[in-house]
Amino acid sequence: MQNNSLNNKKLILFIVASLMLLGLALVLSLILGSKDISLAELFSKDSENALAGPIFEKRIMRTVLGIMAGFALSIAGVLMQAITKNPIADPSIIGINSGAACTVVAAIAILGINSSIEYIIFALIGAALTACFVYCIAMVAGGGKVGPVGLALAGAATSTACSSVVSLIMLPNMNVMEQYRFWSVGSIKASSWDNIMVVLPFILAGIFIALILIPSLNVLTLGDETATGLGVNVPLIKAAGILASVLLCGATTAIAGPIGFLGLMIPHFVRIIIGGDFKTLIPLSAINGASLLLLSDVAGRVIGRPGELEVGVVTAFLGAPVFILLVVKGRAIK
């Protein structure tokens, strides 16, 4: 009983701390950048400063997108890890990024698409196809079980194939190359509200499915057989989980490009502190994922001055050591 209340206290403390961190990240994301905006300027309604207006609008857009992407990638990470029972599952490991890039580049070259909405749609299609493909290969290779090495290698092989196809299409064509290189680094510099509105429904749908799945996911941790015994339709839950994670990271990749390792780091970090109950794991991963993404973005803006360091590079450099640590500690392979 005592233990329980202690846990509750810890949980509440963690929730408060997470929310405060998100608040801090939000404010920093709004004020810091290639041009700093002071707090006073931020809250003064009448913007006398003619410059602050458009810059501020961009900052808001970017912060909103950061929160969306942080939510989406972290929840996608939780789902993938739960379903594959594989602690290293992450969009960047599975090769979803290069799959999305591949379809986008192919569509630019073959169909001549050029609006950002079309990019987003094709990126979504590519992400979904890649995820299914890699998952199937890992499943067959593991004899029905998706092992960490199988998943990572299937992802690596698919990435290699996709990037070869990308070069195949792109090398003869300088225009495509120029467009692609700016898409191929993850960044939450959104171009317009319209683009955000295009991906928002997909992300909301993904989050919604994830929330519905919470009770079943908790049962799934007991093992597939037990879960089936308890009346859970395991294949259906898994399919729904994969669908949700593909929607989430596909939509994010479509608008922000590849942002790796966030979905890998955050759930682990949250799990260590509050344990593996999905009721708390999913929302808290989402909140902390958003904070980390915003802070990485801010760090990239500050470090990279006068230009900026894209957030995808920052998360890769934060996340890869975490990934390696997980492997070293043996959490990735039992």
Add this chain to the structure above:
Amino acid sequence: MRTRKKKEISVLIILFIGVLILGFFMLSLGESNYDLATVVKVLMGQEIKGASFAVMSLRLPKLIIGILAGIACGVAGNTFQVIMKNPLASPDVMGVTSSAGAMAVFAILILGLEGVAVSAFAIAGGVLVAVIIFSFARGNGFSINKAILMGIGIQAMMQALITFILQQANAYDLSKAMHWLSGSLNSAKLSGAGGFFITVLILTCFIQYRTKELKVLSLGEELPVTLGVNIDRERIVLLMASVIMVSVATAYVGPLASVSFMAGHITRRIIKTGGVYSLQAGLMGAIIVLSSELIGQNAFAIRFPVGVITGIIGAPYLIYLLLSIRNKRG
């Protein structure tokens, strides 16, 4: 015993002939095609208008650099796979190649270096990653799965670094950098390739000379100790020799996707006598590189760098490999 030796040698000879034939095609095909007689005459030093320049200044450097790169990747990949007893454990799958590539791109685009300095950066990148992977992956007994996973993680990080560096590059350098990053023989020059040649020659001979130790390492963990082989030292020396070779090749031609993991595996599939076959794997690497180059340069309306072709061949092969060794791993 004798038939086994015979088989190994006959495969070696066949592969060598294969390299010669492909080499002839490399010299003969291109913008304008020349017949065997012309190619031989030019090689003998006879001056033939047009042909001399195309063959001696353009095609011969490509051929030589291609063969060297193929041998380097083949031998190194084979050594990795034999030591770790796992066909998936090759330098390209494990991030050694991309790390060498990232450092080389950094040296070329940001620091504006060329030649030997680029090789030095590439070697530093490759060795660094190898050291990280193998020092962390030791723990209680060397875990190959751990090493592979860590390699994939590092590869993802290096990929981010490469894209970042590419973004910093101006549009003029970009096209060159992209070609190089796909793995390309197009800018092959013989001047300055001496170091490459010597590195490949010495390290290949060294690894071939260590065949016995390599064979012992491939047997398992306990046996070598009883056979009086210092496992850790042999393993590190042989792996480092391979890493250096792959890194130098990467510095010259860019990361050639999949060559190092295909060459050794295909060779062992062909010979099947349970040996090490470093030389055969090296020639197989050269064959893969040369034939991919021929396909890339001649089969399409547009010329593609060799690495694009090896990548497209290699990915399905890796997937096939994954599927065919199923259930062997957890």
